[in-house]
Amino acid sequence: MEKVAIESFAMNGGVGDNSYANNSSLQRSGFEATRSLIHEAIMEKLDIKHLTSGNSFRITDLGCSAGPNTFAAVQDIVEAIEQKHQSEGTQLPLPEFHVYFNDQVSNDFNTLFASLPLERRYFATGVPGSFHTRLFPEKSINLVHSFAALPWLSKVPEEVVNIHSLCWNKGRIHYTNAPVEVKEAYKGQFAKDMMRFFNARAKEVVHGGLMALCFPCLPDGQPNSHFLINVLFDLLGSALMDMVQMGRVDEAKVASFNIPFYASSTKEVVTLVETNGRFTIERMETLGSPILQAREGSECYSKTTRACTEGLIREHFGHDDEIINELFDRLTKKISDSDSILEESYMTYVFVLLKRKED
Template sequence: MAPAEETSKFCEAYPMKGGDGPNSYANNSTYQRGVVDAAKELLSKAIAEKLDIDILLSSNSFQIADLGCSVGPNTFFAVENIVEAAKFKFQSQGQDSQVPEFQVFFNDHTPNDFNMLFKSLPQNRRYYAVGVPGSFYGRIFPNASIHFVHSSYAIQWLSSVPKVVVDKTSPAWNKGRIHYLNSPEEVARAYEAQYTEDMECFLHARAQEIVYGGLMVLTVPGRPNGSSHSHSSINMSFQLLGSALMDLARKGGVSEEKVDSFNIPIYCMSPQELEAAVERNGSFSIESMENLPHVSVDDTVSKSQLLAAHMRAGMEGLVKQKFGEEILDELFDLFRKKLEEAPFFIETGKTISFLCVLRRKGNGLEHAV
């Protein structure tokens, strides 16, 4: 298939808040940093046990891609962990002289603040850095060119809001809500169908880009197998944000019609759902799938303040695009207050973070496809 056809899937862009200001993602993503730290041991173990250095000895460089890198600094910590573990793998096998040079591709949507990303690149990095704009739901690299793919807290974002949930004539029209929690069953099914289609595209693209025997490590915010969508604290927090938006609409701060047509394109998957997507694709073997330990966060501020700040860093662009920037301060302040009034939303949610290690099949590995 020609490259133009490969990248033809329509994808909307939802960049995190750029820059280094008080509301920026760079300054409000300590939880995601905690997840990178929690994943370090499992990531190192995957490289130590599963990385086939024979596939690298034929190449003079080790190509790493971080998908959904945002603006840093979390992507730099993750990449450093990968480079450190790969170097250790070579050295532990007596291949000191064979350690390749490392090239890292930082990928995100074109509106991502790549200027901020590159301004904050570590000075003492042990790799060559490249920016690759584009949606990871399509092809972004040449055939069989990448040895290791990493993505943390990115594939929960869908390529777009399911069309039927903003269609007034559809039974899945999500009037008065901005996500699928406590919505009609048709809405949850539409989100699930969008997730299924997107993961098919994601895995199909990676299967072509990753060399045979190459690894892909995905860290995902999700919900436990067999648990209801209503038990996910991520989904609960979106429900509260929707409630805050509806309060603004009732006060005349925003149009209710706009709220009806606004939905957050995030799907909270279970490990089982990801496993099913990988099996349907058939190009990867699942080497391991494990829950990460609970991440403890900065306790110098209240949980509600922290969650509100993180929510704003992630959602400001989306909200601003739809409603303008005038409502931002009031909306996220209202959201924080709702969190304070309903702390059980934070305490009782069953959100998990899990890490999945995949290996590209083929060329004599497992069942060639």
């Protein structure tokens, strides 16, 4: 199996005030918009008779984290498959469902499994590891689901933190409002990671199996500088630079820190799927998500950003709680002061349904 150096970190674990479990409502709003699409996709595109083998149906949720969203998604999928099975009028019994919850090895699987629904109709297994690599045996998975995880890169592009490179991103922690060379470096890393992702899944998914993927994505032609997630990362970088000016954080540390997240365009996604050639695009839709006003949503946005990035920040800057708390207090204030910026921002997801081709 291919070995890939992984530098990204899991979302905040536990059920505390700064946990992902308690700060993923923004992701949930995006997920709600896809629920009907996933149900329709299963009803229209899933071949129950062909895929069910040995009365077992295997599902994986890639990038599950430790929050409640993954359980809602899996429950919807299981119910849709059961309805599809009944609508076929087959005499075969309902399959047994095996669900594999995947995330980084540092993910809080203890919290995840402690909150498993008691009345679930599936067997649950944890699968630690990066979805940029192989995770399962060949032709063993019937349906892959992933929500909001794919833009997280396996690592920051190396040239972005190379002081001798044209892509050196000094003074910023993301490609938002950076020179075009920085964005191209991120784009290149995303393309490499997605090709690894598709190659791995092509081995693991049975012929005719489905992948239901939904993740933050730019509509073609929209500026990345107005994409909500990028705006939040830009404000976080600004907060860090303020702390540099005050002598609270070392400037060299900030210069070598970047967030491994890339929001691709829908056109890029289509190109990567077609270049890989192992899947067909059965359905693709762009979905909007509500934007809160800065004064109303500043704490929500700040806590969501913290839940997603604190592990990265602590690993790079150290585990000083005072510094971490100050950073996100500053971020909350910057968001609150940014009504005009958020008024121009947008938040969109792309839903892509892929089917594994015959070799």
